[in-house]
Amino acid sequence: MKRTLVLSTALGLLALPALADVNLLSWGGAYGNSHLEAYAKPFEAETGIKVVISDADNPATPIKAMVEAGNVTTDVASVEYADAVRLCDEGLLETIDASILAPVDDGTAAADDFIEGAVTECFVGTDVYSMVLAYDDSKFPDAKPASPADFFDTAKFPGKRTMRKGAKFNLELALMADGVPAAEVYDVLGTPEGVDRAFAKLDSIKNDVIWWEAGAQPPQLLADGEVTMAFAFNGRIFNAAQGDGKPFKIVWDGQIYEMEGWVVPKGAPNLEEALKFITFSTSPAPQARAAEFISYGPPRKSAAALVGNIEGTEVPMGPNLPTTEANMTNALGSNLDFWVDHDAELNERFNSWLAG
Structure with missing residues (x-):
């Protein structure tokens, strides 16, 4: 105009x-x-x-x-x-x-x-910004989730999870949950065996995940009680907790920043x-x-x-x-070069995995 x-x-x-x-x-x-x-x-x-x-x-x-x-x-x-x-x-x-x-x-x-x-x-x-693990504190009155491994432990920390629909961030998180130190994640993910390992770890909670595509969805899913834990943008979780008074807590261990x-x-x-x-x-x-x-x-x-x-x-x-x-303890910087080179192929595999 x-x-x-x-x-x-x-x-x-x-x-x-x-x-x-x-x-x-x-x-x-x-x-x-x-x-x-x-x-x-x-x-x-x-x-x-x-x-x-x-x-x-x-x-x-x-x-x-x-x-x-x-x-x-x-x-x-x-x-x-x-x-x-x-x-x-x-x-x-x-x-x-x-x-x-x-x-x-x-x-x-x-x-x-x-x-x-x-x-x-x-x-x-x-x-x-970063992708962080977050949880509804009211759902875990005793032990509290504190790491990527806890996010994948549905026995100790029951309930549905929500994760972004795509390969990026999720494959890195899966490897950290499987014991790979943050500093070694992209070395491992750069191999066929590492990719297989990441998808195998995702397989372990596939039936417990609600996939999100818009940043507003994870705090809403937490608030509605549809999930107990989320892998989401830190700002969205912060705003829900600080601005709306929701009982959400952020786990900084394993954050992936970009x-x-x-x-x-x-x-x-x-x-x-x-x-x-x-x-x-x-x-x-x-x-x-x-x-x-x-x-x-x-x-x-x-x-x-x-x-x-x-x-x-x-x-x-x-x-x-x-x-x-x-x-920043155990934080992982998202590797730009890796995703420029591999985004298409890994998302294709992710979509096939999701549909399988």
Whole structure:
């Protein structure tokens, strides 16, 4: 939608070009709300450029479809790291010049402030999230689940589980549950025997799993009592526990962390405004502000010290972030190169396994 500002002057009416909207594709839920409050509203207040937010279960899917169809309606999208690399390799994204990113107040260049890998040819990181194990504390009054192995132990910890429908994250978790240390997971998964081992472990709870596809589903399944344990995005579980008062607990042992960030679809209708939005929203202060709404860690080093309390409370957010040191014990960083190379074949096998 275009808007035209008309000014009356001594020479008559002068029409000035309007500022275009930035059409943002996000994930919805608590995560989408963090984009609205920390990025979109302040950006609009500072620049006068309106940000129109739409949601998708996984924005990478419609981005690929709209670019290939030559009908691009999105200017900026939030996608997972591996999806950004894949879309970029396929020529479906605009390149982003890292020189547009805002420096730290002390003059430190943005390139030196982002954690390793957070800025690539087509991607700028906004947050570090993780897939974590979570459980309904009211269902386990005595012994508490504390590890990936416990998630797979339906005898000691009875009840249905919910897991994301796909190979990624689940195969890694299965190997850790089977005794593979986090540091060795991708070495093992890179062999046929390792893949067989992961699927064999998944087989052990296959009949006890409800598969989810949208991030909002796991906390809802927990809340409805359909499952007692979940493998889900940490921010979704945090929001249900902190915001809605649900008796959900996170198990940080075995967390699998990854980055999300901004990409610009090839042929974005409002490219200039999109890049302005990226510059603004990936500055240290907005990134720290976003972390106060949802428990995802900022990928800019200078932003970590700026993160305050959980929004609307006097409770520090720091202990709830995946990147907090205490939460990184036995944490596994999702291997970008592995999934770029093997995503298609392992998802094909996963779908066949699921249907079998």
